[in-house]
Amino acid sequence: xxxxxxxxxxxxxxxxxxxxxxxxxxxxxxxxxxxxxxxxxxxxxxxxxxxxxxxxxxxxxxxxxxxxxxxxxxxxxxxxxxxxxxxxxxxxxxxxxxxxxxxxxxxxxxxxxxxxxxxxxxxxxxxxxxxxxxxxxxxxxxxxxxxxxxxxxxxxxxxxxxxxxxxxxxxxxxxxxxx
Amino acid sequence: xxxxxxxxxxxxxxxxxxxxxxxxxxxxxxxxxxxxxxxxxxxxxxxxxxxxxxxxxxxxxxxxxxxxxxxxxxxxxxxxxxxxxxxxxxxxxxxxxxxxxxxxxxxxxxxxxxxxxxxxxxxxxxxxxxxxxxxxxxxxxxxxxxxxxxxxxxxxxxxxxxxxxxxxxxxxxxxxxxx
Numbered sequence: 001x002x003x004x005x006x007x008x009x010x011x012x013x014x015x016x017x018x019x020x021x022x023x024x025x026x027x028x029x030x031x032x033x034x035x036x037x038x039x040x041x042x043x044x045x046x047x048x049x050x051x052x053x054x055x056x057x058x059x060x061x062x063x064x065x066x067x068x069x070x071x072x073x074x075x076x077x078x079x080x081x082x083x084x085x086x087x088x089x090x091x092x093x094x095x096x097x098x099x100x101x102x103x104x105x106x107x108x109x110x111x112x113x114x115x116x117x118x119x120x121x122x123x124x125x126x127x128x129x130x131x132x133x134x135x136x137x138x139x140x141x142x143x144x145x146x147x148x149x150x151x152x153x154x155x156x157x158x159x160x161x162x163x164x165x166x167x168x169x170x171x172x173x174x175x176x177x178x179x
Numbered sequence: 180x181x182x183x184x185x186x187x188x189x190x191x192x193x194x195x196x197x198x199x200x201x202x203x204x205x206x207x208x209x210x211x212x213x214x215x216x217x218x219x220x221x222x223x224x225x226x227x228x229x230x231x232x233x234x235x236x237x238x239x240x241x242x243x244x245x246x247x248x249x250x251x252x253x254x255x256x257x258x259x260x261x262x263x264x265x266x267x268x269x270x271x272x273x274x275x276x277x278x279x280x281x282x283x284x285x286x287x288x289x290x291x292x293x294x295x296x297x298x299x300x301x302x303x304x305x306x307x308x309x310x311x312x313x314x315x316x317x318x319x320x321x322x323x324x325x326x327x328x329x330x331x332x333x334x335x336x337x338x339x340x341x342x343x344x345x346x347x348x349x350x351x352x353x354x355x356x357x358x
Contacts, residue, residue, distance in 0.1 A: 001324050003241040003248050014193045014200060016216050019295065021193060021200065026243060034320045037195050038244035044294075062182040063293040064205060065217035069182050070293055077294075108337070112291045112345040114242040114249055115256075116198065116218075119292070120343070141213045145180050158287070164299070166291040166345045173352035 002029045005036070018042070018077055019117070041119035045088035046075030048107075048171035049099050049129040056154050057129060058168070059096050060145040071147075071157060072165045073172075075121070085109075085122030093126055097146045098133065101126035107174050112166050123171050181208045184215070197221070197256055198296070220298035224267035225254030227286075227350035228278050228308040235333050236308060237347070238275050239324040250326075250336060251344045252351075254300070264288075264301030272305060276325045277312065280305035286353050291345050302350050 006027040014021035019039040026036050049057040063070040076092035078085075086104060094100055107123045149157075154172055157163040163172075185206040193200035198218040205215050228236040242249040255271035257264075265283060273279055286302045328336075333351055336342040342351075 001322060003239065003322050003324065005241050005243050016202075018216075023195075024243070028320060029241075029322045032320075036243040037197075039295075060182065062184050062208075063290075064184055064203070064215040065295060065297045066290055066293055066299075067297075070290070072293070108348070109340060109343060110345045110348055111242075111245055111249070111343045113296065113298070114245055114251070114344055115223075116244060117292065118244040118246075120245075121345075141207060141211075143180065143182050143208045145182065161288060164288060164290045165293055166289045166300075166349060169287070169289055169349050170345060170352065173349065173356060176356060177352060 004029065005034075008033065013037075037116060039117040039119070041117055042078045042081055042083075043120045043122070044075055044077050045085040045092065045122040045124065046073050046167045046171065047089040047093050047104070047124040047126050048073050048175055049093060049097060049101065049126045050175070051099075051129045051148065054151065056149045056151055056172075057097050057099050058147055058149055058154070060147060061143060066164075070165055071163050072168045075167060086124065089122070089124045089126070093129075094132070096142075096144050098131055099126070099129040099146075100132050101129045103127040107171065110167070110170060121167050123167060123174070125171070125175060183208065184213075187212065192216075216295060218296040218298070220296055221257045221260055221262075222299045222301070223254055223256050224264040224271065224301040224303065225252050225346045225350065226268040226272050226283070226303040226305050227252045227347075227354055228272060228276060228280065228305045229354070230278075230308045230327065233330065235328045235330055235351075236276050236278050237326055237328060237333070239326060240322060245343075249344055250342050251347045254346060265303065268301070268303045268305070272308075273311070275321075275323050277310055278305070278308040278325075279311050280308045282306040286350065289346070289349060300346050302346060302353075304350070304354060
């Protein structure tokens with residue numbers, strides 16, 4: 001079956017600092033015309049930080065869209081188009097947690113919202129993380145707490161539905177499967 | 180640390196059939212005012228279909244936002260606010276693949292896009308799936324192929340970056356960890 005859809009017209013309908021929303025007119029595989037609405041996003045990177053004694057460093061922050069505090073791996077949007085995931089991840093790890101690592105490994109890249117966004121999140125694991133005092137420099141509208149967990153606690157937080165963030169679940173599960 | 184943000188004003192800036200985009204003015208924990216932009220979404224449900232002989236049923240469809248064909252577990256938006264995930268999943272499983280199951284188990288609920296959407300995806304596993312000829316009735320602008328895979332093939336497709344869809348990766352990883 002032919003699956004590809006061809007762009008006929010593309011119209012920017014909304015724009016802000018981190019995403020542009022488009023309404024495109026497309027030609028479907030059956031030659032009918034339809035509309036696709038989606039966001040263009042610079043992409044993001046995220047990292048599962050593991051300390052030298054195998055503990056997991058996670059962040060807590062209020063996520064306004066879901067109106068609740070969310071426990072997540074450190075992550076952030078890319079600063080510019082084409083920024084390397086590894087550079088983004090090093091920055092976010094330090095800014096959000098004060099931890100650093102010289103042993104970062106790429107895990108996978110995921111599309112978290114294929115239905116209406118082109119956002120891709122590159123996920124890394126940072127092994128041998130070390131706490132560096134005093135380097136933290138958050139964005140001015142970000143309020144982030146850091147907490148260090150036993151791996152078993154993190155698994156329980158996922159199993160009990162406390163951790164719901166997709167990139168965090170993917171990173172932790174991948175880490176468990178790699179061990 | 181206080182993390183909660185308080186809504187001061189909420190403004191709908193864009194709306195379509197499956198999401199509403201808001202620009203809200205919020206009071207930050209430090210009492211400064213900031214803006215939060217996010218989408219309200221009805222939510223979705225997805226299901227990992229496993230046949231009686233332990234094969235995995237996946238869909239292939241063109242995902243316009245990422246401009247490529249994506250291999251995924253069957254999934255769909257909820258039809259109305261409050262629709263049960265299990266009802267949504269049964270419908271999508273049949274519509275997209277022609278498979279049915281009497282053995283559906285809830286796995287977890289995930290927020291796939293906490294930064295700018297309240298979308299929650301409930302993920303299920305459907306065991307003992309059976310192919311039912313002739314029940315398929317897709318949405319008219321959806322073109323979906325179904326393919327049955329060995330589990331090892333699916334793992335390879337994730338490891339090699341062919342499967343990138345977050346809900347699919349979460350479901351497969353969780354299934355592997357449960358075995």
